[in-house]
Amino acid sequence: xxxxxxxxxxxxxxxxxxxxxxxxxxxxxxxxxxxxxxxxxxxxxxxxxxxxxxxxxxxxxxxxxxxxxxxxxxxxx
Amino acid sequence: xxxxxxxxxxxxxxxxxxxxxxxxxxxxxxxxxxxxxxxxxxxxxxxxxxxxxxxxxxxxxxxxxxxxxxxxxxxxxxxxxxxxxxxxxxxxxxxxxxxxxxxxxxxxxxxxxxxxxxxxxxxxxxxxxxxxxxxxxxxxxxx
Amino acid sequence: xxxxxxxxxxxxxxxxxxxxxxxxxxxxxxxxxxxxxxxxxxxxxxxxxxxxxxxxxxxxxxxxxxxxxxxxxxxxxxxxxxxxxxxxxxxxxxxxxxxxxxxxxxxxxxxxxxxxxxxxxxxxxxxxxxxxxxxxxxxxxxx
Ligand SMILES: Nc1ncnc2c1ncn2[C@@H]1O[C@H](COP(=O)(O)OP(=O)(O)O)[C@@H](O)[C@H]1O
Ligand SMILES: Nc1ncnc2c1ncn2[C@@H]1O[C@H](COP(=O)(O)OP(=O)(O)O)[C@@H](O)[C@H]1O
Ligand SMILES: [Mg+2]
Ligand SMILES: [Mg+2]
Numbered sequence: 442x443x444x445x446x447x448x449x450x451x452x453x454x455x456x457x458x459x460x461x462x463x464x465x466x467x468x469x470x471x472x473x474x475x476x477x478x479x480x481x482x483x484x485x486x487x488x489x490x491x492x493x494x495x496x497x498x499x500x501x502x503x504x505x506x507x508x509x510x511x512x513x514x515x516x517x518x
Numbered sequence: 519x520x521x522x523x524x525x526x527x528x529x530x531x532x533x534x535x536x537x538x539x540x541x542x543x544x545x546x547x548x549x550x551x552x553x554x555x556x557x558x559x560x561x562x563x564x565x566x567x568x569x570x571x572x573x574x575x576x577x578x579x580x581x582x583x584x585x586x587x588x589x590x591x592x593x594x595x596x597x598x599x600x601x602x603x604x605x606x607x608x609x610x611x612x613x614x615x616x617x618x619x620x621x622x623x624x625x626x627x628x629x630x631x632x633x634x635x636x637x638x639x640x641x642x643x644x645x646x647x648x649x650x651x652x653x654x655x656x657x658x659x660x661x
Numbered sequence: 662x663x664x665x666x667x668x669x670x671x672x673x674x675x676x677x678x679x680x681x682x683x684x685x686x687x688x689x690x691x692x693x694x695x696x697x698x699x700x701x702x703x704x705x706x707x708x709x710x711x712x713x714x715x716x717x718x719x720x721x722x723x724x725x726x727x728x729x730x731x732x733x734x735x736x737x738x739x740x741x742x743x744x745x746x747x748x749x750x751x752x753x754x755x756x757x758x759x760x761x762x763x764x765x766x767x768x769x770x771x772x773x774x775x776x777x778x779x780x781x782x783x784x785x786x787x788x789x790x791x792x793x794x795x796x797x798x799x800x801x802x803x804x
Contacts, residue, residue, distance in 0.1 A: 500547075
């Protein structure tokens with residue numbers, strides 16, 4: 442799996458700017474923090490509220506740090 | 519059942535567009551108070567359906583793909599259509615680990631099935647394939 | 662000039678869809694190595710055009726909106742179409758601070774003009790409005 446991950450990352454054609462990565466990191470931190478305080482998985486709306494961002498921007502930021510095609514599809518190559 | 523929202527997108531059969539369709543599907547689905555892991559599952563199901571259209575439907579040749587998304591009171595419906603080569607035996611194609619290409623894992627339909635509540639595949643050789651997937655939800659809060 | 666990619670989306674005239682169209686446009690545009698501020702600008706221009714279709718074109722009534730996006734060698738083209746009420750005087754509508762609604766700022770077209778390289782507005786009363794915007798780029802690296 443580590444090998445596949447590294448392959449995907451090296452091969453990842455999307456140049457993700459640092460600020461998008463930072464936003465993705467912030468989203469994950471908010472997710473974890475809310476998980477702790479709520480005692481359950483927070484919804485996208487709760488995460489977006491905490492970050493004062495529209496829900497669409499939250500889910501799009503997470504997509505931008507991922508490879509374009511499915512990891513399942515790529516890992517077979 | 520009243521439809522609350524609809525968006526459909528049509529795009530060239532290119533691997534770049536799988537990621538763009540994923541973003542749009544995630545954003546459309548975020549109208550419902552899903553958790554991030556739930557959104558992630560929806561994205562995987564959409565990716566598998568759309569990349570099947572690119573890879574198998576058109577075998578990397580030119581063609582159009584449609585992704586239609588509809589929001590109802592208690593479920594979301596996603597339909598992925600291609601007008602490519604079609605599937606000879608749908609039941610066989612949906613079997614775990616079954617693939618027409620030796621280097622592939624044959625798990626696309628398995629992921630779609632496990633991450634969605636319903637999946638319906640209709641296909642005709644030389645005509646194309648339609649994959650309709652339904653994701654249910656309890657709450658009705660809409661952003 | 663060869664077209665390298667195309668995606669078009671059609672959606673209900675609802676304010677929720679402005680944000681979805683916005684992130685889809687950002688994802689489509691990210692095929693080119695724009696800087697983040699440039700992507701932000703494209704998103705603002707798209708939002709302004711789509712929200713004009715929702716607010717003015719259909720005045721919050723039902724209707725369909727299309728956003729077509731095309732990638733060429735050295736430019737991107739975005740076309741936003743509505744089949745709503747149309748604009749009586751396009752030249753006047755494009756003036757800074759001009760709005761038919763007293764509480765609005767009338768800066769939508771100003772943003773579209775300053776963030777895109779070209780903008781073309783065609784409209785007919787009772788028929789609808791088409792806003793075509795072009796964003797140029799130098800390099801041709803495609804992801
Ligand atoms: N849109 C499609 N058009 C033509 N054939 C398809 C399509 N989707 C799936 N198939 C067929 O079904 C098989 C199984 O699909 P899937 O479970 O996604 O596995 P994989 O993509 O790894 O082969 C594919 O190998 C292919 O033969
Ligand atoms: N799609 C459209 N359909 C009908 N009228 C429009 C449309 N887009 C713009 N307009 C008209 O042009 C005017 C100026 O638009 P804009 O610069 O975006 O400012 P604002 O939206 O703040 O009014 C609007 O007030 C409206 O009268
Ligand atoms: Mg597959
Ligand atoms: Mg406006």
